[in-house]
Structures are given as structure tokens and as C-alpha cells.
Amino acid sequence: MAEYFKNVLLIGATGDLGQHILSTLLKTTTTHPSQPLTITLLTRSTSTAKFPAHPSIARIHKGDIKDREFLVTAFSGQDMIISAISPYALLDQKLMLSVAAEVGVKRFVVGEFGMDTRDEELTDSVAVFKQNREVLEYAVGVCGGDSKTVGMEYTGVICGAFLEMTLLDGEMGFEFGGREVEIYDSGRKKIEVSRMEDVARATVEICFQPGRYGDQLVYISSFTVSQRDILDALNKVDKKGPWKVVERTTEWLKERGKKRVEEGDMMGLVDEIWAVAFSDGIGEAFSRKRKLVNEEMGIGRGGDEEFIEVIKGIVEEWEAGRRK
Ligand SMILES: NC(=O)c1ccc[n+]([C@@H]2O[C@H](COP(=O)([O-])OP(=O)(O)OC[C@H]3O[C@@H](n4cnc5c(N)ncnc54)[C@H](OP(=O)(O)O)[C@@H]3O)[C@@H](O)[C@H]2O)c1
Known part of the structure; x- marks a missing residue:
């Protein structure tokens, strides 16, 4: 097991949640000084997003998120991918998950960040949560389900409302x-409600605890x-x-x-x-009913x-x- 996930790619870095995750990633030069991250960002070719210049940001991949070849290039060499993609594009994560597993990414943090997707009664009652569950089920399949044959693991952060x-x-x-x-x-x-900085902190903490939180949803609540x-x-x-x-x-x-x-x-x-x-x-x-990981994530x-x-x-x- 890697000491930590050094090479990290973030999708949606200027979004509502993504900007908090990016600033928390950049702050790891202070919070985790002996474990430097190499950060890569992925943005749509149509995006007008502007990114900060920072020595930890190695590269920005701009392209078509539905294009397999673009994703292969962007994901190759990454240890961990964080998807803070828009709720309007959740299903685009299916191709992303497949490509990530194929090119040897070790951890994929899927775009959950909300209500408890494992609560089937809840997800059955709300149209938009059905997409979260569809992606989660896809992630479970791509990551090998019960017969673990691929190296990639998924994690979903459940935090209630922002x-x-x-x-x-x-x-x-x-x-x-x-x-x-x-x-x-x-x-x-x-x-449950969470401060966005707590959600970002939990997400980034996954980089530094590679032996934990694999193939599961983790629950935090402020x-x-x-x-x-x-x-x-x-x-x-x-x-x-x-x-x-x-x-x-x-x-x-x-x-x-x-x-x-x-x-x-x-x-x-x-x-x-x-x-x-x-x-x-x-x-x-x-x-x-769920165990919160607040304490172990600080x-x-x-x-x-x-x-x-x-x-x-x-x-x-x-x-x-x-x-x-
Ligand atoms: N718990 C809550 O209360 C709550 C509330 C809102 C969202 N969420 C969850 O948090 C996560 C991130 O949501 P968010 O609100 O932060 O996302 P957002 O700001 O709407 O979008 C994040 C980024 O996604 C990229 N993107 C890719 N495809 C897109 C498309 N078709 N339309 C628009 N943007 C697209 C854009 O980045 P580029 O321009 O760089 O490509 C955008 O900046 C999601 O999983 C969402 O379900 C939770």
C-alpha cells in the first residue's frame, strides 16, 4: 500500500464544492508538509473556468469529458481522482470510472457529497438521488464488487446538506x-448538515490515509x-x-x-x-445509524x-x- 496518494486529479475545481477542495489541497503544503501532492486539474473544453497559478498544480487538462482518449491521457499516472463534478453531469462519471480503473488509478472519490445513497427508501423517493445510486452501483461494479480483481477502489463522502x-x-x-x-x-x-470546508477536508484527508475508506461510503456531519x-x-x-x-x-x-x-x-x-x-x-x-468518521479525519x-x-x-x- 502506498504511503499516501501523491498524484491527485481534481474534476470541477472551480465549482461550488470544488473550489473548497482545491484550496484544501493547496493548503496541504502546510498541513502535510512532508507529503507533497502533485495536483492535476481537469476541465471541459467549453469551460470558462480560471484556475490559480500554484507550484503544486502540475497540469490542467482541458478537453471533452465524454472522450475516452482524453480521459486516458488525463488519468494516466494518477493515484487518486476526486470528482466534484456538477450534479448535472453525474452520469459522465461512468466513463471516467471505467477509464480510471483501466489505466491503474488507485482511488476514485465519486461525486456523492450529499444524502445517504445507501438509504434505498430515500434514493427511491427523490429523482436526482437515483443518479447518485446508479453511479455508486457502477463504481462498485468497476471496482470489482465482491470478487476484487482490479486495483482501484472507490470512496464516496456522505455529508448531508452543504x-x-x-x-x-x-x-x-x-x-x-x-x-x-x-x-x-x-x-x-x-x-445532517456539513460546512463545506469540513467536506473538503474529509475528501483531501483520503489522500493521506490510503489504507482506509476504500470501496465504501464514508459519513461525516458537522x-x-x-x-x-x-x-x-x-x-x-x-x-x-x-x-x-x-x-x-x-x-x-x-x-x-x-x-x-x-x-x-x-x-x-x-x-x-x-x-x-x-x-x-x-x-x-x-x-x-452510520458510524461517522469525523474524529479519525480531524x-x-x-x-x-x-x-x-x-x-x-x-x-x-x-x-x-x-x-x-
Ligand atoms: N450536499 C449538498 O447540499 C450539495 C449541494 C450541491 C451539490 N452537491 C454535490 O456536490 C458535488 C459538486 O457539486 P457542485 O454544486 O459543487 O457542482 P457545480 O459547481 O455545479 O459544478 C462543478 C463543476 O463541474 C464541471 N462540469 C462538468 N460538466 C458540467 C455540466 N454539464 N454542467 C456544469 N458543470 C459541469 C464544471 O467544471 P469546469 O467548468 O471546470 O469543467 C463545474 O464547475 C456533486 O456531487 C453534487 O451532487 C451537494
């Missing part, structure tokens, strides 16, 4: 513009909270006063999602996710005070106009 991004994007019922929240059902259903926990924290830190509450049901949200999709508004798919996430009896907070598991601090940071970010 806390900062979902709130600032007006998801989970919270609308920062109008300082209003739609509370679904009781608002007390607990879900906080286990309900909508009402988030609202309480917001009301403590938002200097503009208490948020307005509108009571809704998850059934109402599900119907709105359906209608939006019928009208061609893909935000309806997001409604569908939250309608299921906040319904009782499905998609239970995974920290209750990621804190936040308590109430830390949560309030994170929410304070999100309010400040909103006030500074950093997101829509």
Missing part, C-alpha cells in the same frame, strides 16, 4: 432576502439540526430582529415541486429533495455554540452580498 450554500441559496425553506422561513410540518425533523434549530440560531444572531415564520406541510412542498418541474423550472427538483428530507419516517439523520462535530457561530458567519456573508 450548510452555507443551501441556506444562502434560499433552500431548506430559508429566504434571506425577505428574512422569512417556511417551516415544513413540525420543523423538528433532524437532518451538525445534526432541524429547521427550528436553524431558525433559533438565526434569531439569536440576526441583528435585524426575528424572522417571519410561514407554516407549510411537506405535502404542500412536494406538490409545488411537481408543478415547478411540469412548468420547466428545475428548482422543483430541489423542492422534492427538501419535501422528503423534512418528512417524518424517511431519510432519518444518518448519524443515528473534523469537529459541532455543538450549539459552534452552530450559532457558523450561522452568524452565514448572516455576515449574506450582508456582505457574497451570494445571491
Whole structure:
């Protein structure tokens, strides 16, 4: 077993999550000074993404992600691939997985980064999660399933919702513009949420623990909270006063999602996710039944005070106009 995965290729480095992973990879010159990484980036030929110049970034491959030959060239010589590819391109990972296994990549971190894909009741209920499961099943097959004959292993990082991004994007019922929240059902259903820097840290830590996390999903969570926990924290830190509450049901949200999709508004798919996430009896907070790897990856598991601090940071970010 390699001492660590030295040659790392990142897909989606300027995306919402990818930019956090890239900056965490670059910081390893300080966090893991005796284990230098050689970082390669992969970007679409149509992309307008701009990448930082950094001595650890050895190469940027720009090309057609559906072209096998392009992938063979980009993936050859890599120890680990991290896919932070857009949710709109999840299925493109199938070809990537095949090529990676073929050219001798040792670890493929698939684009999971969300809800628990092993929870079949949950993935069956939400259209977009079915693609995650399809890719996961493909990864299991490519990596040899039970009869391990290939050298590559897959890992998926399950982290629940990206806390900062979902709130600032007006998801989970919270609308920062109008300082209003739609509370679904009781608002007390607990879900897992993670700070994006924690998700990036867990992902990058896989490079330095090559003997662990192979052929499995790993579970991290920064906080286990309900909508009402988030609202309480917001009301403590938002200097503009208490948020307005509108009571809704998850059934109402599900119907709105359906209608939006019928009208061609893909935000309806997001409604569908939250309608299921906040319904009782499905998609239970995974920290209750899965082993979290927070501790072994050096990621804190936040308590109430830390949560309030994170929410304070999100309010400040909103006030500074950093997101829509
Ligand atoms: N847990 C959560 O709350 C949550 C929320 C959102 C996303 N996620 C997950 O996190 C991962 C990354 O998502 P993200 O939101 O960070 O991705 P993103 O910002 O939408 O896209 C990441 C990158 O993917 C590349 N890409 C390849 N094909 C593309 C296509 N057809 N359309 C657009 N971009 C394409 C682009 O890089 P180039 O321009 O360099 O090619 C893009 O910058 C996914 O697995 C997603 O499911 C989780």
C-alpha cells in the first residue's frame, strides 16, 4: 500500500464544492508538509473556468469529458481522482470510472457529497438521488464488487446538506432576502448538515490515509439540526430582529415541486429533495445509524455554540452580498 496518494486529479475545481477542495489541497503544503501532492486539474473544453497559478498544480487538462482518449491521457499516472463534478453531469462519471480503473488509478472519490445513497427508501423517493445510486452501483461494479480483481477502489463522502450554500441559496425553506422561513410540518425533523470546508477536508484527508475508506461510503456531519434549530440560531444572531415564520406541510412542498418541474423550472427538483428530507419516517439523520468518521479525519462535530457561530458567519456573508 502506498504511503499516501501523491498524484491527485481534481474534476470541477472551480465549482461550488470544488473550489473548497482545491484550496484544501493547496493548503496541504502546510498541513502535510512532508507529503507533497502533485495536483492535476481537469476541465471541459467549453469551460470558462480560471484556475490559480500554484507550484503544486502540475497540469490542467482541458478537453471533452465524454472522450475516452482524453480521459486516458488525463488519468494516466494518477493515484487518486476526486470528482466534484456538477450534479448535472453525474452520469459522465461512468466513463471516467471505467477509464480510471483501466489505466491503474488507485482511488476514485465519486461525486456523492450529499444524502445517504445507501438509504434505498430515500434514493427511491427523490429523482436526482437515483443518479447518485446508479453511479455508486457502477463504481462498485468497476471496482470489482465482491470478487476484487482490479486495483482501484472507490470512496464516496456522505455529508448531508452543504450548510452555507443551501441556506444562502434560499433552500431548506430559508429566504434571506425577505428574512422569512417556511417551516415544513413540525420543523423538528433532524437532518445532517456539513460546512463545506469540513467536506473538503474529509475528501483531501483520503489522500493521506490510503489504507482506509476504500470501496465504501464514508459519513461525516458537522451538525445534526432541524429547521427550528436553524431558525433559533438565526434569531439569536440576526441583528435585524426575528424572522417571519410561514407554516407549510411537506405535502404542500412536494406538490409545488411537481408543478415547478411540469412548468420547466428545475428548482422543483430541489423542492422534492427538501419535501422528503423534512418528512417524518424517511431519510432519518444518518448519524443515528452510520458510524461517522469525523474524529479519525480531524473534523469537529459541532455543538450549539459552534452552530450559532457558523450561522452568524452565514448572516455576515449574506450582508456582505457574497451570494445571491
Ligand atoms: N450536499 C449538498 O447540499 C450539495 C449541494 C450541491 C451539490 N452537491 C454535490 O456536490 C458535488 C459538486 O457539486 P457542485 O454544486 O459543487 O457542482 P457545480 O459547481 O455545479 O459544478 C462543478 C463543476 O463541474 C464541471 N462540469 C462538468 N460538466 C458540467 C455540466 N454539464 N454542467 C456544469 N458543470 C459541469 C464544471 O467544471 P469546469 O467548468 O471546470 O469543467 C463545474 O464547475 C456533486 O456531487 C453534487 O451532487 C451537494
